[in-house]
Amino acid sequence: VHTEYSLLDGLSRIGPLAHRACELGMDAMAITDHGSLYGAIDFYNECKSAGIKPIIGVEAYVAQDSRHSKTPADKSPYHMTLLAKDSSGYRNLLQLVTKSNLEGFYYKPRVDKQLLEQHGAGLLALSGCPNAEIPRLILEGNTDEARVRALYYKNLFGDFYLELQSHLDVPQLETLNKALVQMHRDTGLPLVLTNDLHYVHQEDSAIQDLLICIQTNTNVNDGKRLRMEDDSYYLKSSEEMAALFPELPEAYANTRR
Numbered sequence: 044v045h046t047e048y049s050l051l052d053g054l055s056r057i058g059p060l061a062h063r064a065c066e067l068g069m070d071a072m073a074i075t076d077h078g079s080l081y082g083a084i085d086f087y088n089e090c091k092s093a094g095i096k097p098i099i100g101v102e103a104y105v106a107q108d109s110r111h112s113k114t115p116a117d118k119s120p121y122h123m124t125l126l127a128k129d130s131s132g133y134r135n136l137l138q139l140v141t142k143s144n145l146e147g148f149y150y151k152p153r154v155d156k157q158l159l160e161q162h163g164a165g166l167l168a169l170s171g172c173p174n175a176e177i178p179r180l181i182l183e184g185n186t187d188e189a190r191v192r193a194l195y196y197k198n199l200f201g202d203f204y205l206e207l208q209s210h211l212d213v214p215q216l217e218t219l220n221k222a223l224v225q226m227h228r229d230t231g232l233p234l235v236l237t238n239d240l241h242y243v244h245q246e247d248s249a250i251q252d253l254l255i256c257i258q259t260n261t262n263v264n265d266g267k268r269l270r271m272e273d274d275s276y277y278l279k280s281s282e283e284m285a286a287l288f289p290e291l292p293e294a295y296a297n298t299r300r
Contacts, residue, residue, distance in 0.1 A: 044074050044278075045102070045241045048082035051258035054242040054251045057082055060278065061089040063243050067280050073098035075124055078152040080140050099133055100126035101140060103154055105176065110147030110155040120153045121176040124169035124206065124237075132165025160199060167202040169235060173219060177205075181222045182215050189222075193232055204235035207294055209287040211273035224291070234294035236284060241276040248274035 045053030046060065053076065064072045072095050074086040083099050090097035104120040106112065127133040139154050139162050147153035170177045170193065180189035197203040205223045210216065227234050242251045256263050285295050 044072065044076075045239075046074060046076055046082045046086065048079055049076040049102075049241075050079075051254060052077055052241065054247055054254055055240065055278075056243070057085050057089050059243050061086075061093040061095055063278050064090075064095055065093040067278070069095065069281070071096040071098060073100045073126055075100040075102045075126070077102050078104050078140065078143060080136060098126055099136065100124065101136055102171075103139065104143065104151040105159070106147060106149075106153040106155040107176075108155070110143070110153050110158065113149045117153075118150050119174075120151055121179065122171045122174045123176070124171055126167045126169075127165060128167050128202070129165045132167075135162035135165055138162045163199050166200055167204075168196055168200045169204045169206040169237065170196070170223070171206055172208060172239060173213060173216060175206075178219050178223075181219055181226075186222060186226075190226055190230060193226060194230060197230075197232060204233050204297060207234055207236050207288060207291070208239055210239060210275050233297050234291060235297040236288060236291070236294040237298065238279050238284060239276055240278055243278050245274050245277045247277065251276065 044055070044060070046055045046057050047053055061072070072090060074082055074097070076082055078101065080099070080101060087097045087099065103123045103125050105123050106117060106120050108117070125136065125139070127136050139158055140152065142158055143152035143154045147155065147158075172178070173182070177189045177193050180186070180192065193203070193205065205227055207220050207223060208216065224234065226232065242248065253263060284298065288294055
């Protein structure tokens with residue numbers, strides 16, 4: 044869930060987001076803005092008002108090496124989804140986001156494995172989108188190292204899930220999903236089904252496209268610019284999510300878990 048506090052990236056207003064989740068019969072929702080917790084209090088209050096359990100999280104940027112390293116190779120940190128399970132996890136999220144800005148900022152506010160080891164208590168982690176560490180290793184053909192990394196995070200957090208997504212025109216996503224399912228079978232690490240959410244309603248996709256243009260300083264008519272190729276990045280219903288991977292009901296069930 045990327046809200047308006049994922050600056051120039053998320054379109055979802057927190058109030059309408061909580062209202063729509065309530066309309067869909069959901070009773071829990073997590074906030075996972077990019078590298079920030081700016082929306083956490085508003086999100087908590089809006090969810091409480093709507094009768095929804097708020098889960099506070101972040102889609103963190105993880106440095107490929109040290110958070111102190113600032114070379115051209117460090118411009119593309121990994122993504123990782125972190126959720127607070129309890130008050131200690133929430134306090135650790137605050138530590139991670141604060142230190143990512145004060146100590147690790149290089150284009151993005153970055154944590155590293157040292158910080159995750161120091162502040163991993165009370166957190167649940169997901170392997171992340173295609174821009175995350177394990178997916179990138181898999182798509183580079185380094186499946187053995189990807190498995191080693193996954194088991195490392197399982198040992199670090201205790202609760203660690205391999206994240207499946209379904210969006211059109213994301214390069215090699217089908218290949219990635221197959222590899223993650225195989226890793227699940229090889230290691231026993233649980234799968235979880237997620238949807239990369241940037242706007243509340245499907246019809247908001249055109250406005251999201253304009254937001255990306257502002258973020259990347261490009262013209263909407265530029266055929267070569269960065270874009271979300273389909274309109275699937277909205278708050279989907281349970282029925283829509285269950286239909287994505289009907290052969291993997293445990294991944295759908297783990298989203299609820």
